[in-house]
Amino acid sequence: MQHLDQITTVYELIEQAAAVGGDSTAITFLEAITPEIRDSRTSYTELLAAVNRSARLARSHLDDRSGVVSLLLPNIPQTQAILWGAESVAIANPVNPLLSETALAGLLATAGTEVIFALGPNPVIDIWEKVQAVAPKLPRLKQIYSVVFPDPGGTRPHYDQAVLEQDAGGLPDAWRPRPDDVAAYFHTGGTTGIPKLALHTHKNQVTTGCNRARYSGNAAGDVVINGLPLFHVAGSTVSSLGTLAAIGNMLLPTLGGFRNPEVISHCWRLVEHYRIAFTGGIPTSVAAMMQVPVGDADISSLKMVAAGGSPVPLSLIDAVQAVTGLPIHQMYGMTETAGLITVPNAAVTPVRGSVGWVPPVTEIRIDGAAGQPGEVGEIYVRGPQVFGGYLGSQPSPLDARGWLHSGDLGYLDKHGHLFLTGRAKDLIIRSGHNIDPAVIEHCAEQHPAVSLAAAVGKPDAYAGELPVLYVQLNSDRQVDADTLQAFIAERIEEPPACPKQVTIMEALPVTAVGKIHKPSLRAMAAESAVLENLRRDFPDLELSAAGDQTERGELRVTVTVPLASLEAVAAAAEAVATRMNLLVTAVVAS
Structure with a gap:
């Protein structure tokens, strides 16, 4: 992958991918799964042309590259073209379209949105209606485009038609970005109140995409399924740019992505049909896949199963090995690191419990540790993927030397594998005793009936907090709360951490991208x-x-x-x- 060494911006990444990939497939869009699989395909040459056209369409409404283009779209081919096109000539702002009108208005107004591309009116999801309601609250807004579904009133232009009127040729030199230009605003933290918009430069995103391509073992033409939304860095910089940088074939599974239950229930059928080499996602999505019987599906094409977004339960590590015959590779990152801190390294056998291998370009410091492997402390990160701060007056998590204060607790082993032990802010403080929720969760996950576990502090007048546990069971196993509590009590090494209460739920609450919502x-x-x-x-x-x-x-x-x-x-x-x-x-x- 020598072409990766010359890439400094997202636009260069797309150009280089087209130069190498040519007429090979860049994107396969799965239009339907039942009653039969139906798809459409976009070559690398066609993707570059769509990016160029989308960039020109966005630029036609902006004065310069400081203009902001917001996207409220699922992960579909049009979104790929709009996102990378917008980043090439302006600042892209991919937003979770499932947010409330109030949250959307706050995010878009704070970003200074001038152009919006949104999924057009349809009977399934009300994105278009929310955009129309929010529009009057955006003083800098100049234009709204409907995508896929046209505006029946005809008052808003339709992207799918308007983009074809644009020139597909390469962008003028004066428009092209530089490595330190801001490519995007990604929202992070809470989605109510004052939004936090992380500023990603082209260097940040290219570092993540190229690191994913370098170490994943992704060969040109390998099919990589990407069912994650593009407003999340795992879907955009990691899975999308990482696949494009490796000249892979990115499979986008329907408008719903991994939120479409058919995608999960037919996951092994899709592996066989498309000869998928790389699958994975948020641990909750991977756990759901592992509940689906493989049956007689041929899944021998699989090279790697990867997960990130939150630590992978030990039970899921075992389930992936049992179902696929492959070890699960974990990756760890944050919006503030453009998606990756550790990477899934195909050349290194993953270490059980580790969240991944730290590549040479990334520096890790364990705060409070004396430098010996295995010492636990807060994780600090520095490297070219680390962002420069938030938009506006939000305080930066960076110190004066560029170290990112992650808020996560963990340690390194002597081989450069990183382990998480919890969140600093998630610590349960029981009568002055600090309890790491991961201690409870890992113990619970050893029970064969437990699929997912999450420990939190329950307010208590005497102790301040008491540890309690919420669990989701495997669909084919049962256990009652008392039995599970006794199971944990027998095994937990830290008696004060033994949960005072265990609650079994049909499904743990999760965010829009599948993380457990504590x-x-x-x-x-x-x-x-x-x-x-x-x-x-x-x-x-x-x-x-x-x-x-x-x-x-x-x-x-x-x-x-x-x-x-x-x-x-x-x-x-x-x-x-x-x-x-x-x-x-x-x-x-x-």
């Missing part, structure tokens, strides 16, 4: 704590509670009570709030 679990734990306290004082009342997390990260619980008891319960709720450092409100049942 704020939801913390809110559930807070609900439980408040109700337990109030029911001791009001055993005969019908009480219910709803918990959430405020924009500032505070836990808030709203208790619903009968009108006649409102005053008494409100006073008790205030006392509970003080003891547990929560926000608790009593309201009348409707």
